[in-house]
Amino acid sequence: MSEYKKPTTEAEFAANFHPKKPLMSDTEAYYESSRCLYCYDAPCINACPTGIDIPLFIRQINDGNKEGAAKTIYESNWFGHACGNVCPTEELCEGACVYNNSDVKPIEIGRLQAHATDQVIRSKKKLFRTGKDTGKTVAVIGAGPAGISAACELRMLGHAVDVYEAKAQPSGLCVYGVAPYKLTNEEAVEEVAYLQDQFGFNLHYNKPVSGRADFENLEEVYDAIFIGIGLGGTSTLGIPGEDKKGVMGALEFVEVLRNKHHATPVGKKVIVLGGGNTAMDAASESCRMGAESVIIAYRRGPEEMGAYSFEFDLAKKSGAKALFNVTPVEVLGNGSVTGVKFIRNRSANGKLEPIASSEFVEPCDMVLLGTGQGKQVELLKEVSGLALDQKGRIVVNEHFQTTNTKYFTAGDAMNGGVEVVNAAAEAKKAAHGIHSFLKGK
Amino acid sequence: MADLRTNLAGINSPNPFWLASAPPTNSGYQIMKAFDAGWGGAVWKTLGVPVVNVSSRYGAVNYRDKRMVGFNNIELITDRPLKDNLREISEVKKRFPDHAVIASLMVETKEEWHQIVRDVENAGADGIELNFGCPHGMCERGMGSAVGQEPKVLQMIVEWVKEVAKVPVITKLTPNISDITRPARAARAGGSDAISLINTIQSIVGVDIDQFVPYPIVDGKSTNGGYCGPAVKPIALNMVKNCAQHPDVNLPISGIGGVENWRDAVEFILLGATSVQVCTAVMHFGFGIIRDLKSGLERYMDEKGFATLDDFRGKALPNVKHWEDLNLKYKVTASINESKCIGCQLCYTACEDGAHQAIALSSDPANRIPSIIDENCVGCNLCSLVCPVEDCITMERRDDGTEHLTWGERTAAGNIPKGFNDELAGGLHHWVPEPAEALVKKKPRHYKG
Ligand SMILES: Cc1cc2nc3c(=O)[nH]c(=O)nc-3n(C[C@H](O)[C@H](O)[C@H](O)COP(=O)(O)OP(=O)(O)OC[C@H]3O[C@@H](n4cnc5c(N)ncnc54)[C@H](O)[C@@H]3O)c2cc1C
Ligand SMILES: Cc1cc2nc3c(=O)[nH]c(=O)nc-3n(C[C@H](O)[C@H](O)[C@H](O)COP(=O)(O)O)c2cc1C
Numbered sequence: 091m092s093e094y095k096k097p098t099t100e101a102e103f104a105a106n107f108h109p110k111k112p113l114m115s116d117t118e119a120y121y122e123s124s125r126c127l128y129c130y131d132a133p134c135i136n137a138c139p140t141g142i143d144i145p146l147f148i149r150q151i152n153d154g155n156k157e158g159a160a161k162t163i164y165e166s167n168w169f170g171h172a173c174g175n176v177c178p179t180e181e182l183c184e185g186a187c188v189y190n191n192s193d194v195k196p197i198e199i200g201r202l203q204a205h206a207t208d209q210v211i212r213s214k215k216k217l218f219r220t221g222k223d224t225g226k227t228v229a230v231i232g233a234g235p236a237g238i239s240a241a242c243e244l245r246m247l248g249h250a251v252d253v254y255e256a257k258a259q260p261s262g263l264c265v266y267g268v269a270p271y272k273l274t275n276e277e278a279v280e281e282v283a284y285l286q287d288q289f290g291f292n293l294h295y296n297k298p299v300s301g302r303a304d305f306e307n308l309e310e311v312y313d314a315i316f317i318g319i320g321l322g323g324t325s326t327l328g329i330p331g332e333d334k335k336g337v338m339g340a341l342e343f344v345e346v347l348r349n350k351h352h353a354t355p356v357g358k359k360v361i362v363l364g365g366g367n368t369a370m371d372a373a374s375e376s377c378r379m380g381a382e383s384v385i386i387a388y389r390r391g392p393e394e395m396g397a398y399s400f401e402f403d404l405a406k407k408s409g410a411k412a413l414f415n416v417t418p419v420e421v422l423g424n425g426s427v428t429g430v431k432f433i434r435n436r437s438a439n440g441k442l443e444p445i446a447s448s449e450f451v452e453p454c455d456m457v458l459l460g461t462g463q464g465k466q467v468e469l470l471k472e473v474s475g476l477a478l479d480q481k482g483r484i485v486v487n488e489h490f491q492t493t494n495t496k497y498f499t500a501g502d503a504m505n506g507g508v509e510v511v512n513a514a515a516e517a518k519k520a521a522h523g524i525h526s527f528l529k530g531k
Numbered sequence: 532m533a534d535l536r537t538n539l540a541g542i543n544s545p546n547p548f549w550l551a552s553a554p555p556t557n558s559g560y561q562i563m564k565a566f567d568a569g570w571g572g573a574v575w576k577t578l579g580v581p582v583v584n585v586s587s588r589y590g591a592v593n594y595r596d597k598r599m600v601g602f603n604n605i606e607l608i609t610d611r612p613l614k615d616n617l618r619e620i621s622e623v624k625k626r627f628p629d630h631a632v633i634a635s636l637m638v639e640t641k642e643e644w645h646q647i648v649r650d651v652e653n654a655g656a657d658g659i660e661l662n663f664g665c666p667h668g669m670c671e672r673g674m675g676s677a678v679g680q681e682p683k684v685l686q687m688i689v690e691w692v693k694e695v696a697k698v699p700v701i702t703k704l705t706p707n708i709s710d711i712t713r714p715a716r717a718a719r720a721g722g723s724d725a726i727s728l729i730n731t732i733q734s735i736v737g738v739d740i741d742q743f744v745p746y747p748i749v750d751g752k753s754t755n756g757g758y759c760g761p762a763v764k765p766i767a768l769n770m771v772k773n774c775a776q777h778p779d780v781n782l783p784i785s786g787i788g789g790v791e792n793w794r795d796a797v798e799f800i801l802l803g804a805t806s807v808q809v810c811t812a813v814m815h816f817g818f819g820i821i822r823d824l825k826s827g828l829e830r831y832m833d834e835k836g837f838a839t840l841d842d843f844r845g846k847a848l849p850n851v852k853h854w855e856d857l858n859l860k861y862k863v864t865a866s867i868n869e870s871k872c873i874g875c876q877l878c879y880t881a882c883e884d885g886a887h888q889a890i891a892l893s894s895d896p897a898n899r900i901p902s903i904i905d906e907n908c909v910g911c912n913l914c915s916l917v918c919p920v921e922d923c924i925t926m927e928r929r930d931d932g933t934e935h936l937t938w939g940e941r942t943a944a945g946n947i948p949k950g951f952n953d954e955l956a957g958g959l960h961h962w963v964p965e966p967a968e969a970l971v972k973k974k975p976r977h978y979k980g
């Protein structure tokens with residue numbers, strides 16, 4: 091049973107979705123930053139995909155130089171504030187903190203990072219100067235973490251940047267994917283506004299790049315093009331009954347949730363299919379929306395789940411239950427979903443084997459598919475000479491240049507879907523790839 | 532059970548913990564509260580002609596999350612009329628006859644000294660402390676440290692006081708002097724029964740970098756203050772030791788400066804103090820710290836088998852030698868306990884950049900446990916001091932303990948370096964990398980520029 095009551099007001103929603111990493115007060119930041127040992131060649135830095143100089147920024151917080159701290163963070167990661175909130179720090183910097191080796195609580199690096207960046211976002215303090223105008227122009231497709239990071243870095247290098255975004259808001263999955271208890275829409279959008287104000291790239295909303303003509307247009311106008319379109323919608327399962335009312339992609343569910351908050355329709359009995367982080371998020375979120383029962387159903391055993399263990403723990407703490415070694419075979423219902431028929435599996439030599447006549451029905455009135463996002467293969471095929479790998483990821487060289495030399499890419503579209511911090515790290519490098527490419531022209 | 536009773540030059544108290552003359556001893560109310568909490572004695576806030584104080588009086592040095600590791604003040608002596616203080620002294624003594632009440636005094640003329648000594652004795656004070664220490668405000672008027680820095684004047688005033696005093700007289704010394712034993716000897720020559728030290732150290736604790744004024748700020752201006760708190764303990768310990776070791780001083784000592792816990796008190800006593808006085812720690816945490824002071828001291832004494840304070844007073848003094856009497860043959864090197872090491876590599880960078888390049892990192896980046904290069908280690912202790920894990924780096928003895936040779940002995944034997952490039956230079960055969968090796972050394976990936 092979920093411990094959450096269904097929220098009916100914004101205040102109740104906010105209470106149920108209380109931030110997982112609340113913003114630190116000055117006092118808390120002071121005490122926490124005091125604990126950092128200032129390790130040599132610190133393992134936390136090496137565990138951060140963007141390589142933020144963590145002991146340096148923590149020391150800067152401690153000695154009253156928060157602007158300096160924010161600058162240290164942004165120098166390595168243009169999504170510094172979002173990352174402080176949404177990064178799986180348990181697996182990254184905080185997981186590598188030396189304090190773990192002495193059973194002392196690791197430094198709360200993510201929250202310190204959010205604290206320092208929050209100060210400059212709030213004061214609108216400009217910390218960087220854009221590079222000398224090179225006369226070159228770059229188009230960036232997609233205003234997610236990858237696209238915006240590339241835009242910032244390109245402006246640092248002196249190139250003019252136009253960002254084309256399909257939706258009405260920037261920040262990509264930070265606004266419509268990441269769980270609401272990690273980052274609010276306002277926080278995500280404010281950081282991009284802060285960056286845009288500082289770097290002066292142009293953001294064009296509601297401008298999807300949708301076919302060959304659009305690409306050719308961009309090729310004509312711009313000296314280089316950066317693709318930061320991320321992934322597509324939730325992939326289907328390919329089982330009967332998937333089109334019934336009450337079945338939806340976990341990602342699509344989060345998108346509604348991020349925008350409609352307590353007005354998001356949620357079933358009483360929710361089944362979440364999948365074992366990845368998105369499935370765990372959807373389960374935690376359904377619990378917080380007051381669903382009476384939430385069941386995560388996964389084909390294999392718990393140790394094989396793609397999700398981080400802390401995300402599974404969070405889902406369980408929120409009230410979700412898990413069913414392992416079950417494969418959905420059919421979604422039942424007459425118009426609206428009434429249940430899911432599963433068959434039990436055993437795994438033999440890493441392969442799944444259904445157990446004969448082990449079918450059973452789990453009743454429910456909502457099914458969320460945490461089955462992963464599809465790639466935007468059809469769209470990307472419209473770029474001439476752009477190679478994709480077997481999994482639909484864009485193929486790049488070490489400069490993040492694609493097989494069509496004018497195109498560069500980073501983030502989910504290239505890595506197949508990892509974290510915000512990976513998109514930020516790669517996009518920065520891709521911008522330098524573009525820079526070398528443009529210098530050579 | 533340990534007996535904590537203390538007798539300093541005839542002043543008796545149930546334990547050696549006294550409140551120093553300062554804001555915690557401003558009033559009879561505070562002192563009664565302190566005695567009730569368990570303090571053994573109190574030196575009343577310095578009496579004299581009442582002063583007028585400024586508003587904004589204190590400044591502090593914070594170290595990271597630790598507040599007030601150093602503390603400074605620009606306060607003067609009492610601003611309350613003498614008669615109120617005298618009445619309260621009587622009340623306290625009536626209620627707590629076995630506790631030590633010592634009147635701290637600071638006046639100018641011989642007549643004033645005679646008068647005030649009689650007044651406080653009549654009120655019931657068990658002893659008198661002469662404040663020759665205040666490094667601000669009073670010295671400009673020819674009192675406080677202006678006296679403490681002039682041994683002749685100091686001696687004269689002690690003599691004035693001794694002309695009339697019937698209770699023991701303690702002379703409080705200022706540390707703002709290069710040789711503390713000079714005023715200590717003058718105190719003895721004048722007939723003082725004991726000394727107490729240290730008073731505060733002239734200081735500026737910091738500067739407001741927006742207003743361009745040091746702390747504490749009084750209407751946009753400031754002045755030097757007196758420094759105290761945990762940060763000054765090492766200076767106080769050394770001065771106490773100097774007085775305790777000097778044959779011509781030979782007076783009981785009340786140790787003051789940075790005492791916050793029982794261990795600090797033990798250290799002062801081991802270096803010769805009879806009682807200790809506390810100010811900053813009480814201003815920070817209140818009278819309640821006496822519970823820890825007493826219980827810690829008792830436990831220590833029981834564990835060591837010391838029945839009374841006399842059993843260990845000055846016990847460390849024979850072990851404080853001149854540098855030239857230390858054994859040059861003694862050799863320790865650092866040793867890392869790998870099972871405790873958390874891989875912060877602070878020891879590495881400390882030794883590499885700040886000592887003798889005697890710690891190596893593994894060539895496997897996954898192994899963050901450093902190792903000591905024994906032949907380069909000079910045994911300076913630095914790594915063991917920076918290591919954040921208790922008992923992780925220990926200093927292990929390497930010589931066999933059979934040889935003993937001091938600088939003094941080498942000098943006598945003519946066996947010391949004399950020329951600038953002498954073959955006897957201590958560091959001659961220590962390995963030192965070539966300067967340019969610094970530039971090719973692998974750097975962490977985030978070191979820029
Ligand atoms: C449910 C969910 C939860 C997640 N939780 C976390 C988390 O807690 N922490 C974390 O670090 N990561 C999380 N992630 C992953 C993270 O959100 C992504 O790795 C990251 O957002 C990738 O950034 P991106 O810029 O490559 O893509 P996206 O964020 O997807 O941004 C792509 C942008 O391009 C736009 N776009 C797409 N197609 C076009 C087009 N044709 N024309 C113009 N614009 C277009 C999109 O509208 C979007 O704004 C989560 C992902 C999901 C799905
Ligand atoms: C190990 C050590 C050795 C020192 N040697 C010298 C020296 O040779 N010459 C000198 O003028 N000061 C010497 N000093 C004093 C420092 O220069 C400095 O004045 C003092 O440490 C106070 O500064 P700090 O509080 O930043 O340490 C030494 C200090 C240390 C810690």
Ligand code: SF4
Nearest residue numbers: 126127129134187188
């Ligand atoms: S590993 Fe932990 S203690 Fe060391 S520098 Fe990083 S945050 Fe600080």
Ligand code: SF4
Nearest residue numbers: 882908909911912914
């Ligand atoms: S004792 Fe000194 S010289 Fe030896 S390893 Fe430690 S820091 Fe280096």
Ligand code: SF4
Nearest residue numbers: 872873875876878918
């Ligand atoms: S300072 Fe201590 S804990 Fe840190 S690496 Fe050295 S030995 Fe290990």
